[in-house]
Amino acid sequence: MxxxxxxxxxxxxxxxxxxxxxxxxxxxxxxxxxxxxxxxxxxxxxxxxxxxxxxxxxxxxxxxxxxxxxxRQSIPAPLLPPLNGRASVIVSACNEAGSIPMVLRELKRLPFHEIIVVENGSHDHTYAAARAFEGVTVIHIPELLGHDVARALGAKMSTGDIVLFMDGDMPVPAEKLSSYLVAADRGVDVALNDIMPLLPEFGRQDEVTRCKTFLNRMLGRDDLEANSLTAVPHAMTRQALESIGYANLSVPPRAQTLAIRQGLRIEAVQTVDVLSVNRRRKTNRGKDNPVAKLIIGDHIEALGDTMKNLGGRLQWGQVSRTELALRRNSL
Known part of the structure; x- marks a missing residue:
C-alpha cells in the first residue's frame, strides 16, 4: 500500500x-x-x-x-536518509500467527541489520509463521514471558547500534517506523511513541494514562506527558540500553525512570495508533483488568524506588508545602 x-x-x-x-x-x-x-x-x-x-x-x-x-526511474519505498549505525528490531510475539506475517513484511522493507522475534508461550503456529521469513531469527521459549521480559531478552541478544521494539500483533507501516530509527541514529537515546494526539482530555483519561503522566511529572519531564516505554513502537540506542541495564527493561516504568535520572535524551518522535488497533484480550478489557493493574503496579514500583534514592518529594525537595499542594492539585 x-x-x-x-x-x-x-x-x-x-x-x-x-x-x-x-x-x-x-x-x-x-x-x-x-x-x-x-x-x-x-x-x-x-x-x-x-x-x-x-x-x-x-x-x-x-x-x-x-x-x-x-x-525517470523507479525508487523503491520507503526512503530513509543514510543511517550511521546498524539497526536491530525485537518483536515480542505470543499466539500471533495471524498477524506476525504482516508485521514482518513491513519490517523487511527497512534496512535492518537483524530481525529478532521472541516467540513465547504460543499455542498456535506463530513460530512457523515467523520462521517462514528468510533472515529472521526466532527465539522460541515455551513458557509465557510477557511482552516486557521478551523485549529485555531480545535486546540482550541483539547486536545493533539502534534497537527498535515491536509487538507481533501490531503491523506498522515501515514509513512510520523509519522515524524511530532516524531519531535514534541522530542522537535520541530513547525514541518514544507520541500517543498524546490519540488520548482524550485529562478528565476522560484512564488510570494507566494518569500514572504515566504523574511519573513523568514527578521526575521533572512534564513535556513527555503520558508518553512512556510502556507503549510500542519505541527505539533505544545501544548506549542507552547498557546504561539502563537490560534486566530493567522488563519493567518499562523503571527503565524510563532510570533513563530520565541518567539524563538521557528522551523524545516522543512519531505517533503510531496502538490504542485502536491493540488486540482485544480477556486480560486487557474492562475496568481494573489484569494488564492495567500490572502497568499501574509497575509505575508504583518505579516511583517507590526513585523516592528511596531521591527523597519523598523527588525534584520538588525545596518547594514549600503550600506550593507542593498547588502543583499536586493542578495534575
Missing amino acids: AYRLTRSSRWERLALSAGGMSGRRRGAASKRDASMALGQWLASSGIPQHQLYHVLPGVAEAFRRGYARGA
Missing part, C-alpha cells in the same frame, strides 16, 4: 520539488543515491528539529516520488 501524503503539508511540497530537482541532476541513480540526496536535503531544509521526526515519513515519501520522477 502506497504511503498517503498530506497534500496541505508545506514540507512535503518542498520535498517533492527538491527530490525532483535532485533526481534530474543525477539522472539514472540507485536507492542509495536517493537516500544520500534526501539526507543532504534534510540537513539544509530548515525543518525545525522538534518537528523533523514527526514529518519525516511524509517528507521522505514526497522526496522519493519527486526523485523517481526526476530521474
Whole structure:
C-alpha cells in the first residue's frame, strides 16, 4: 500500500520539488543515491528539529516520488536518509500467527541489520509463521514471558547500534517506523511513541494514562506527558540500553525512570495508533483488568524506588508545602 501524503503539508511540497530537482541532476541513480540526496536535503531544509521526526515519513515519501520522477526511474519505498549505525528490531510475539506475517513484511522493507522475534508461550503456529521469513531469527521459549521480559531478552541478544521494539500483533507501516530509527541514529537515546494526539482530555483519561503522566511529572519531564516505554513502537540506542541495564527493561516504568535520572535524551518522535488497533484480550478489557493493574503496579514500583534514592518529594525537595499542594492539585 502506497504511503498517503498530506497534500496541505508545506514540507512535503518542498520535498517533492527538491527530490525532483535532485533526481534530474543525477539522472539514472540507485536507492542509495536517493537516500544520500534526501539526507543532504534534510540537513539544509530548515525543518525545525522538534518537528523533523514527526514529518519525516511524509517528507521522505514526497522526496522519493519527486526523485523517481526526476530521474525517470523507479525508487523503491520507503526512503530513509543514510543511517550511521546498524539497526536491530525485537518483536515480542505470543499466539500471533495471524498477524506476525504482516508485521514482518513491513519490517523487511527497512534496512535492518537483524530481525529478532521472541516467540513465547504460543499455542498456535506463530513460530512457523515467523520462521517462514528468510533472515529472521526466532527465539522460541515455551513458557509465557510477557511482552516486557521478551523485549529485555531480545535486546540482550541483539547486536545493533539502534534497537527498535515491536509487538507481533501490531503491523506498522515501515514509513512510520523509519522515524524511530532516524531519531535514534541522530542522537535520541530513547525514541518514544507520541500517543498524546490519540488520548482524550485529562478528565476522560484512564488510570494507566494518569500514572504515566504523574511519573513523568514527578521526575521533572512534564513535556513527555503520558508518553512512556510502556507503549510500542519505541527505539533505544545501544548506549542507552547498557546504561539502563537490560534486566530493567522488563519493567518499562523503571527503565524510563532510570533513563530520565541518567539524563538521557528522551523524545516522543512519531505517533503510531496502538490504542485502536491493540488486540482485544480477556486480560486487557474492562475496568481494573489484569494488564492495567500490572502497568499501574509497575509505575508504583518505579516511583517507590526513585523516592528511596531521591527523597519523598523527588525534584520538588525545596518547594514549600503550600506550593507542593498547588502543583499536586493542578495534575
